[in-house]
Amino acid sequence: MASEEGQQHPLKIYWIMWVGLFVLSGFSYTTDFMDDGIVRQFLILAFMFAKAGGIVWIFMHMGWERPALKLAILVPPIFIGVLIWLMAIEGNYTELTRIEFFGESTFVPEEVHH
Amino acid sequence: MSDAATMDGLPDGAKGVVTDYSADKQAFHVPWGKAMMWIFLLSDTFIFSCFLVGYMHVRMAATDPWPNPSEVFGLSLFGTDVPLLLIAIMTFVLITSSGTMALAVNMGYRKNRKATFWLMVVTAVLGATFVGMQAFEWTKLIMEGVRPWQNPFGSAQFGSSFFMITGFHGMHVTAGVIYLLVVANRVRNGFYEKRGGNYEIVEITGLYWHFVDLVWVFIFAFFYLW
Numbered sequence: 605m606a607s608e609e610g611q612q613h614p615l616k617i618y619w620i621m622w623v624g625l626f627v628l629s630g631f632s633y634t635t636d637f638m639d640d641g642i643v644r645q646f647l648i649l650a651f652m653f654a655k656a657g658g659i660v661w662i663f664m665h666m667g668w669e670r671p672a673l674k675l676a677i678l679v680p681p682i683f684i685g686v687l688i689w690l691m692a693i694e695g696n697y698t699e700l701t702r703i704e705f706f707g708e709s710t711f712v713p714e715e716v717h718h
Numbered sequence: 719m720s721d722a723a724t725m726d727g728l729p730d731g732a733k734g735v736v737t738d739y740s741a742d743k744q745a746f747h748v749p750w751g752k753a754m755m756w757i758f759l760l761s762d763t764f765i766f767s768c769f770l771v772g773y774m775h776v777r778m779a780a781t782d783p784w785p786n787p788s789e790v791f792g793l794s795l796f797g798t799d800v801p802l803l804l805i806a807i808m809t810f811v812l813i814t815s816s817g818t819m820a821l822a823v824n825m826g827y828r829k830n831r832k833a834t835f836w837l838m839v840v841t842a843v844l845g846a847t848f849v850g851m852q853a854f855e856w857t858k859l860i861m862e863g864v865r866p867w868q869n870p871f872g873s874a875q876f877g878s879s880f881f882m883i884t885g886f887h888g889m890h891v892t893a894g895v896i897y898l899l900v901v902a903n904r905v906r907n908g909f910y911e912k913r914g915g916n917y918e919i920v921e922i923t924g925l926y927w928h929f930v931d932l933v934w935v936f937i938f939a940f941f942y943l944w
Contacts, residue, residue, distance in 0.1 A: 610827050610917075610918060610921070611823070611827065611921060612824070612827045612828075613824070615821070615824060618817065618820045618821060618824065621817075621820070622813075622816075622817035622820070625813045625816070625817075626810065626813060629806075629809050629810060629813055632809075632938065632939065632943065633802065633806045633809075635943060636788050636801050636802055636943055637801070645944070648939050648943050648944065649939065651939070652935055652936065652938075652939035655935045656932055656935050656936070659816065659928050659931060659932050659935070660928075660932065662820075663816055663819075663820045663924075663928045663931075664924075664925055664928045664929070664932075665921070669748070670734060670738065670746075670747055671731040671732070671734050671735050672734065672735050672738035672739060672745055672746060672747075673746050673748060673753070673756065675735060676745075676746070676756075676757075677756050677757075677759075677760050680760060680764075681760070681763050681764075681767070684763075684764070684767045684771070687767070687768075687771050688771055688774065691771050691772075691774060691775040692774070692775075692778065694775060694779075695774065695775045695776075695777075695778030695779045696778060696779075698775075698778075698779035699778060699779045699780070699781060702779065702781050703781060706781070708781065709781040709782045709783065711782040711783065711872065711873075713783055713785065713870070713871050713872045714870040714871060716785075716786075716789040716790055716792070716862075716871060717862075
């Protein structure tokens with residue numbers, strides 16, 4: 605599995621990945637026709653992570669790299685979760701504070717025309 | 719130096735990490751260009767994450783209603799409104815370009831210069847198509863009155879996050895198209911043949927290109943679908 609020789613793999617795996625990405629993107633798109641709710645949100649995330657994983661693992665060859673590189677590149681992004689958590693708390697707080705001091709929104713949106 | 723006796727209980731992969739990190743020599747057994755590209759992409763991951771988390775924050779904090787992206791980005795086709803049509807086409811264009819790029823990398827390692835060159839050119843053309851469609855999208859929204867500071871459909875923050883996130887991504891695609899064309903031209907004119915016929919650079923260019931597609935996967939899910 606060492607990559608000193610470069611990443612040389614059979615073409616078949618790229619074709620499977622390519623078709624898989626098309627199918628998953630099609631599924632992603634169909635979630636737009638669903639009713640909003642926890643099921644739709646779960647599916648959006650599931651298809652997103654499946655596509656992202658496939659791109660990184662197969663197309664970017666991360667699956668064939670040595671664990672040292674995998675760890676150095678794939679572990680740090682996990683900590684973005686902390687930022688998401690903090691900003692979600694802050695977002696709720698900001699919204700409540702705005703409603704408390706400025707009142708509910710009176711904005712009347714226009715209809716979208718194409 | 720690593721002490722083999724202290725690693726007895728560890729699985730093989732973990733042993734490899736310890737020896738690679740502690741051996742006082744090259745830690746990543748890949749060409750330096752590839753390691754540097756991965757580290758650059760990691761830093762870019764954090765930049766795009768900050769943008770998307772910032773978008774999450776302003777969307778949660780906004781008291782005005784958030785515009786429905788499905789309607790705002792919809793297109794009217796033969797009298798029916800199709801939601802997110804252009805965005806879906808853009809997504810498929812970018813995936814297609816990722817596939818042609820993966821094949822270009824493969825052909826590069828097979829030293830098939832002609833196929834590598836043409837596949838990279840096709841990838842660049844698809845990337846340019848993507849940027850063109852994005853320019854169309856921007857024009858359309860600006861004509862409808864969407865600005866970074868206000869829009870007629872809801873929260874002002876919608877416009878600011880839209881232009882910032884898609885603009886930064888579009889800039890990456892544009893840079894990628896230029897990068898692809900430069901490397902493709904060097905593949906064609908034999909530049910890498912004079913340097914020992916090493917086509918690792920095609921894979922490094924490919925890493926950047928796949929990353930641009932990867933970011934779009936997240937933008938598509940969080941900005942357009944959510």
